[in-house]
Amino acid sequence: MALTNALPDIFAPTKVGARARDYFSQNGLPNKRNEDFHFTDLSRGLSQETENAIIFEENPAPIAEIEMRLFEDRIEVIGQKIGVCVEETAPNLDRDVFQKLIGGMTRFSKKIVIDANCNVAVSIIRFPNSRANIEIAVGENATLNLVEKQICGGGLSSFSCSISQAENSQVQVQTQLLGNGVDLSLIKASLESGANYSEILMASGGKMVRRNLEIKLQGEGAKAEFGGVYLLANSHFDFSSNIEHLHPNCTSHEVMRGVVANGAHAVFQGKILVARDAQKTMGNMEHRALMLEDGARVNAKPTLEIYADDVECSHANTIGALDESALFYMQSRGITKASAKALLTQAFLAQVFDAISDEAAKNEILGKVEIVLRGLIK
Amino acid sequence: MLKIRNLTVAVHGTQILNGLSLEVPAGEVHAIMGPNGAGKSTLSYALAGRPNYEVLGGTATLNGEDILSMEPEIRAAYGLFLSFQYPLEIPGVPTLTFLRTALNEQRKTRGEEEVSAPAFMRMAREAAKRLQISDEMLKRPLNVGFSGGEKKRMEIFQMELLAPKFMILDETDSGLDIDALRVVSDGVNHMRAPDRAMLVITHYQRLLDYIKPDKVHVLVAGRIAESGGADLALELEKNGYDKYEVAA
Ligand SMILES: Nc1ncnc2c1ncn2[C@@H]1O[C@H](COP(=O)(O)OP(=O)(O)OP(=O)(O)O)[C@@H](O)[C@H]1O
Ligand SMILES: [Mg+2]
Numbered sequence: 001m002a003l004t005n006a007l008p009d010i011f012a013p014t015k016v017g018a019r020a021r022d023y024f025s026q027n028g029l030p031n032k033r034n035e036d037f038h039f040t041d042l043s044r045g046l047s048q049e050t051e052n053a054i055i056f057e058e059n060p061a062p063i064a065e066i067e068m069r070l071f072e073d074r075i076e077v078i079g080q081k082i083g084v085c086v087e088e089t090a091p092n093l094d095r096d097v098f099q100k101l102i103g104g105m106t107r108f109s110k111k112i113v114i115d116a117n118c119n120v121a122v123s124i125i126r127f128p129n130s131r132a133n134i135e136i137a138v139g140e141n142a143t144l145n146l147v148e149k150q151i152c153g154g155g156l157s158s159f160s161c162s163i164s165q166a167e168n169s170q171v172q173v174q175t176q177l178l179g180n181g182v183d184l185s186l187i188k189a190s191l192e193s194g195a196n197y198s199e200i201l202m203a204s205g206g207k208m209v210r211r212n213l214e215i216k217l218q219g220e221g222a223k224a225e226f227g228g229v230y231l232l233a234n235s236h237f238d239f240s241s242n243i244e245h246l247h248p249n250c251t252s253h254e255v256m257r258g259v260v261a262n263g264a265h266a267v268f269q270g271k272i273l274v275a276r277d278a279q280k281t282m283g284n285m286e287h288r289a290l291m292l293e294d295g296a297r298v299n300a301k302p303t304l305e306i307y308a309d310d311v312e313c314s315h316a317n318t319i320g321a322l323d324e325s326a327l328f329y330m331q332s333r334g335i336t337k338a339s340a341k342a343l344l345t346q347a348f349l350a351q352v353f354d355a356i357s358d359e360a361a362k363n364e365i366l367g368k369v370e371i372v373l374r375g376l377i378k
Numbered sequence: 379m380l381k382i383r384n385l386t387v388a389v390h391g392t393q394i395l396n397g398l399s400l401e402v403p404a405g406e407v408h409a410i411m412g413p414n415g416a417g418k419s420t421l422s423y424a425l426a427g428r429p430n431y432e433v434l435g436g437t438a439t440l441n442g443e444d445i446l447s448m449e450p451e452i453r454a455a456y457g458l459f460l461s462f463q464y465p466l467e468i469p470g471v472p473t474l475t476f477l478r479t480a481l482n483e484q485r486k487t488r489g490e491e492e493v494s495a496p497a498f499m500r501m502a503r504e505a506a507k508r509l510q511i512s513d514e515m516l517k518r519p520l521n522v523g524f525s526g527g528e529k530k531r532m533e534i535f536q537m538e539l540l541a542p543k544f545m546i547l548d549e550t551d552s553g554l555d556i557d558a559l560r561v562v563s564d565g566v567n568h569m570r571a572p573d574r575a576m577l578v579i580t581h582y583q584r585l586l587d588y589i590k591p592d593k594v595h596v597l598v599a600g601r602i603a604e605s606g607g608a609d610l611a612l613e614l615e616k617n618g619y620d621k622y623e624v625a626a
Contacts (some may be wrong), residue, residue, distance in 0.1 A: 324429065330468040330476070332426045333536065334454035334484035343479065347470025347519070 008047050010156065012107040012131060016091055020104020030097045039267040039299040040238040045182050045208030064147060066124035067109060070130035073109045083118035086109045092135040093160060098212060102184055103160040109133040116140040117167070127151035128179065133160045138169040146173045154181035161187045167219065168194040174361040176368065177203040177211060180235065186212040193219030200356055201228035202365045204372055205235030205264065213241040217250035226254040227352040230273035231372045240269040245278040254285040257352045259345055260296035261376050267299045270315070276307040283313040290348055291321050292377065341377045346370060379404040379575045380544055385436035387424045394420040396580045396600035397436065399553035405572045409611060410579045412597035413619045419463050422432055422548045426460040427453055442543055455487035457543030461533040461550045468520040474502060474522045477539055484540065505538040509565050534565045545576040547567070551585040563588030583615045598622040
């Protein structure tokens, strides 16, 4: 069935955009019938009128050696470093409908190439309505500190970041998804032997926010770590992760915790795939959500797909409420109910970052968590 | 100081306290003894304002103020402290953070200035030393993984730092070893003052050897069945509660 007339005007005037428009006019935008979008009807979110974006921070001072500012009509690159070069590229995203969609929406693309043994800090600032794609090639033994910050303000935005990590490279990512409009984003990393990927994420949700994390562990001893928190009130956040163990002796560790207040909808879909010869895999995944009020919704779907026989994999998933007895105990010491809730919630979320060694990033995120919580808890 | 008149309380719809009356004047220590299930903890929780402990009738005033209409945290700021029979674990909240928040929120409610972090640390260190609580314990999340006795010691530590006017100790002695019992009792006695009073709930005379009560009350089936001097505890230890059970 052709849905051409129903298709919203979201595709970029690029070759990839034209291909995507053709594809989606044939197949329709992903909706609830697509298993990956069962809890988030993208076709609805993308068809709604998006309100005009408000831009709060026009020109913040750069926070890293190289800063990429993604705007609606351009990408600005600030700073340079020996051993790092920035080139033009086009999105190469075709694996599934989500990738096709983001690729088709992408207006601007850049590629960052980091030489072997180089050590660089890069920040990516996503302004409202930006639709950009960034590719990063991290050389052998190189280190990348990446910050992805979304400046809030509504609108419709998309973002994809593809990182390829050569042997023994280290990547540390700090992600702040604080937009409040419709946002589709994707971060993917492929790791050669001895490479490390570690990410901490904070999300406040928006009108419709979908984030995919896709990790491929494809070399001996590669290791991926992820710790994320979401704090939602009257907002939506759908997080989907796919961690593929494709080589023996790789490790992955993923923890996501979130709190939802009235009118919020959180989705967590996590998958660990272990290929047949990926023996001695260690993979675990945990999702815990806290419902602060009744009028909130959480859907969680953790999946393990294991084809090897000598592996240690686990997943945990809980959805609960704050412990009323603990709250009363705290009140009986003179702490107001709102502060008691905030303290317990903050502690619940902070546990995600227990294992994270990047103190600066951790403290920045926890500071923001505290501020958002103050608005969330009554 | 504390005046309870005809207090009737239901827990989740079941009536537990049946018109209980009790008066503890300033400067005094009163003990409450009574069989399991008599309503001793129910009385403590009702006074502290636990949700689902519904006051069906009667009054309770502290220095003339009706405490039953206050939120639990306001009662605390007003000077009421309950040492829980079963203290709760507060995951992820370090003991000192918890206590400094509690102290400063109480002070804010009373319109007093906040205590600075260094001043608070001095107070905490001093009290911890007296109660033989290690620095390591203070850094851990409150009560998480603490032994039964450690939790009780931590209750008294909190009590010392918050310096309440009226204290209810609900079986603070149970779970304490012989040395800890002495340390805790010393801590409690340290807080006795002419403008303070306390209610000590216990099953054992042992505690009352250390904390000498001015009066002993027997709580049976949701009301005070008998009141007497310190000797009453000795008599109860010998004869048990049989005579009250029959009467009730
Ligand atoms: N949620 C509840 N619903 C119904 N009954 C309850 C509830 N909680 C407590 N009770 C009952 O209230 C009664 C009094 O309990 P309470 O804890 O006050 O006794 P206590 O005197 O402190 O006993 P102990 O010496 O064992 O500590 C008990 O019979 C108990 O089963
Ligand atoms: Mg009891």
